[in-house]
Amino acid sequence: MKPLEEILKDVSRCVYCGFCESVCPTLPFGPHRGYGPRGRINLIINSIKEGNLSQEAASSIYSCLLCNACSEVCPMKIDIAGDIREMKALINRGAFGPISIKIRER
């Protein structure tokens, strides 16, 4: 398991270019940008920095298919799917308290 700081260091390299959004399968069918890689990455940054995670943010993280198309086009070579999976593990371990996860559709 990756330590929290390592995840934060990796995702913080995001330059907000949005290339990842062009290849994500969940974004076009999700309710908002949080259901895409750039959104998820930024939710991870915020939640680690602030130490809390909302149900909606956790759900968008859980909606990731781990298909890893985003990392292929990321100019910063962020391990996007890997970091998202690590976040799932942290959520399961209760790092952000008990959160119920309800994935929304459009």
Add this chain to the structure above:
Amino acid sequence: MSLMNARFVAELLKEVSLKTMLPVPVKMDVIYGWAINEGLPRSGKRYLYTGGLYQLLPYINETVKYIKVLEKSSSGELALRAILDAIKVNPYIISSFIKPKPSEVNASYRILKSISRLVSKKVELAYLYEDDVYSGVLLYDMGLDDAFYEHAKKVYEKMLRRKATNLITVDPHTTYILREVYPKFIEGFDLEVKSYIEVLDELGIDLRGKARPKWGLVTIHDPCYYARYLSIYEQPRRLLSAVGVEIKEVRRSKKMTFCCGGPLEAMSPKYSEDIARSRMAELSSKSKVIVTMCPICRANLERVKEEGVTILDIAELLSEA
């Protein structure tokens, strides 16, 4: 709008996996039933390791349907809680409700027999039978790392007991988890893991006489884990070409393949279906014959299959030649 609590799915998966070593409560013969009359030896160096994903998928999908029915019932969450508590005592308590279509179970058995026969022509292949346990891949994907670690240790012990040195896998998820993730979790993990597609590509596929491709032009749906995580995308194309099958590529293929949406099925079926439908439209615009090589992709695309479209597993196609 489905609002299934993903934490419930995770908890259910964890409980059942820890108690039965499978993601759904079925008897082990569901996993090795396909091999009963295949005559594969019980011991050797190279073992076919299916990890059960092909065989289990019809049962996984039925379990999801069953949970959905419970969730929609008047007692909703209360009913789910009660089931979870009951499963903690006896995981097999829901087994009698999980009845997949025999045609789906038979299809997975047929694919595995094709794979085993194709590989057996090239290498001396043994089979794990009752030790062909599930890899724990869904635990890992859900981020249930502690449960995954416990599970993986038991799986590896079984492999060691069988004195395996090489594993030949049949699906992308099991290949990935064994090759890339097990070594990170299990100290001293020392097994060579190869997909049967890689093995056939390296050793060359047997062409009995002249190949007569029955299907003509096909299109390929690359699974994410083969294409992106393991860089296995030229191998299946070489194999199909070798048996005379012509391929018309979709734009999003090979490393830039588009996910079938399958992993979301348990948590949000409509979401998963929307993604599958868009992929189906793209694939069927190139050919009415779609070749898959992953049981999850196969099941998820099958659900949204357009009229006149045939979905074939690459093993079925290769064994026809």
